[in-house]
Amino acid sequence: xxxxxxxxxxxxxxxxxxxxxxxxxxxxxxxxxxxxxxxxxxxxxxxxxxxxxxxxxxxxxxxxxxxxxxxxxxxxxxxxxxxxxxxxxxxxxxxxxxxxxxxxxxxxxxxxxxxxxxxxxxxxxxxxxxxxxxxxxxxxxxxxxxxxxxxxxxxxxxxxxxxxxxxxxxxxxxxxxxxxxxxxxxxxxxxxxxxxxxxxxxxxxxxxxxxxxxxxxxxxxxxxxxxxxxxxxxxxxxxxxxxxxx
Numbered sequence: 001x002x003x004x005x006x007x008x009x010x011x012x013x014x015x016x017x018x019x020x021x022x023x024x025x026x027x028x029x030x031x032x033x034x035x036x037x038x039x040x041x042x043x044x045x046x047x048x049x050x051x052x053x054x055x056x057x058x059x060x061x062x063x064x065x066x067x068x069x070x071x072x073x074x075x076x077x078x079x080x081x082x083x084x085x086x087x088x089x090x091x092x093x094x095x096x097x098x099x100x101x102x103x104x105x106x107x108x109x110x111x112x113x114x115x116x117x118x119x120x121x122x123x124x125x126x127x128x129x130x131x132x133x134x135x136x137x138x139x140x141x142x143x144x145x146x147x148x149x150x151x152x153x154x155x156x157x158x159x160x161x162x163x164x165x166x167x168x169x170x171x172x173x174x175x176x177x178x179x180x181x182x183x184x185x186x187x188x189x190x191x192x193x194x195x196x197x198x199x200x201x202x203x204x205x206x207x208x209x210x211x212x213x214x215x216x217x218x219x220x221x222x223x224x225x226x227x228x229x230x231x232x233x234x235x236x237x238x239x240x241x242x243x244x245x246x
Contacts, residue, residue: 011042061128067115104230110196129159140179168199188220
């Protein structure tokens with residue numbers, strides 16, 4: 001069996017196609033060899049299926065936008081280095097269910113980097129799901145009465161990487177804090193999470209409203225976690241545009 005035949009056999013198994021008698025199938029085709037015809041056809045089918053899967057994963061991820069590490073302005077945001085972020089792009093930490101936390105004031109690129117890592121994970125075939133903490137709490141509170149909430153939570157719970165944005169942006173009630181704890185606890189050591197927060201961990205009790213719940217959440221989040229503290233001015237404010245700029 002030559003190299004092309006081996007490649008076709010591999011494609012057939014990947015696509016779960018039944019064995020084919022290529023010589024009989026293309027007996028009357030004289031423009032190219034039967035194996036060349038089949039190889040081109042199967043490669044096209046595989047490419048189409050892969051592209052469809054990528055598009056489906058991106059739709060389910062519900063990312064607010066598509067961002068990349070290459071688009072990030074490391075010249076403006078100097079509290080984090082490009083090599084540091086690139087080391088996270090191999091996604092080996094997702095296999096180990098590690099977490100990543102981006103902490104710092106608003107407008108410094110936390111969400112950009114979180115989404116960029118999410119895009120990279122999608123491209124590598126991982127299931128990713130994005131939500132803000134406010135949206136997550138609403139989903140958890142309405143899970144038993146809303147089919148849409150239940151469906152979205154199913155996507156979140158089945159993802160290999162969950163991105164929770166804007167943690168600490170709004171205060172939580174005791175009930176909401178307990179719901180957040182339950183969600184984090186359910187993902188602990190089986191699913192990777194990326195969280196962005198404008199609050200340092202020492203301030204989390206302020207918006208969670210309970211020191212015990214805060215300790216329990218942080219204990220599960222940072223046990224296996226890359227913590228990235230970011231500083232600096234808001235990129236949006238420094239690069240804002242007015243109507244007269246057009």
